[in-house]
Amino acid sequence: MEGEKMVWQKGVIKAGKEVAKIMAPDVLNLGAKIGTEIVQKQMNLVKIPDLKDVHVDEALRVLKDELNLTPISAIANPSLAYAYESENDVMHSEPRFGSRVDPGTTVKVYYLTQEVIDKSKNLLGNVVQEFQVPRIIGLNIYEAREDLEGLGLKVTEKLEKPHLSFIGKEDGQVTRFTYPNDQKIGSKLKSGDRVWLYYLNEEVILESTSIKDKKEKDRQETFGKIGKVTKDVTKEIYTGTVDAPKNIAKNIKNPFTKKKVSSDESEE
Structure with missing residues (x-):
């Protein structure tokens, strides 16, 4: 009985090897095909540009005519962040600036009216507050900017210079933020403060890698x-x-x- 079992096991193993020989090329070809399709899809994705402070009409034109996306406009809700902005300027979008999407994707663009700006100023005048410094290091630049502006801060973006410490970081990643002229921020901020937000892009990361090489x-x-x-x-x-x-x-x-x-x- 034991001998029959061993013979049966050997037969199964042999049959498995034969099946593997037959199927291996097909499996490899299928894997290569899937890999190629994934790469091709990534290449076809469209990156939504940073359209903040761009006039809403120009933003819609860029998204539709230049990037083959489907833009729609929407009025933004009042926010502390909008008290110092201009009428008809774009503030944010859904999906978020910097996102990579398929061609034809619908992108909702939020812009300001004078009414929204006035209401935002009222909010800022009534709610000047002090708060703990938020944790934004490592976030995407667009996400971090929205968070800071939502607290009533005035944000200026600053692109970092190449450095070895930026190797392996991500495009759009926030590295640090300071008061203007690189003055160190303490443990607290208050609405209305102006801050500098430092971030990376693909070019800086590549140049940092070149320095290492x-x-x-x-x-x-x-x-x-x-x-x-x-x-x-x-x-x-x-x-x-x-x-x-x-x-x-x-x-x-x-x-x-x-x-x-x-x-x-x-x-x-």
Whole structure:
């Protein structure tokens, strides 16, 4: 009985291997097809641009004529954030600025009327308050801006300069925020304060990666020079050349400090 069971198990394993041989190419082809479709879909997505403070008519034109989306307009509700804004300017959208969507997607664009601005000013005049600094580091720039403006803060966006610490970060990610001229913010803010909001884009992230690659290349080249010089020095010492330290300095362009020889030693 045990022998029959083993024979049966071997038969199942063998059959499984044969099926795998037959199906493997189809499975691989299917995987490649799905991968290609995903990549193609990502390439076809449209990024909603930052249209804040753009006149509503121009925003609708850009979304429809230039990006092949379906825009509709809507009046924004009064908010502390809108007290200092201008009539007919766009404030935000759904989906949010920076989102990647399929062509033809409906995008609702929220803009201001003078009535909304006046009501927003009334809100700000009646509700000047102090609050704890919100946690926005790491958020998307558009989300963070809406949150801060919703608290009645005046936000100015600042693009970061390339730096090694930005490698691996995301497009649109907030890195820090300060008072104007990079003055440090304490533990509290109050409505009406102006702040600078620093963020990243794809270009800054790529340039940051390039800096890292260049540093690594320079490091490898330096190690290569040191290795070559070490090899040459070893050879010169072996052959009795006395100017080995001088040659090291010349090759790696980092002069060695020569030990001063006293007059007594010179006479010897």
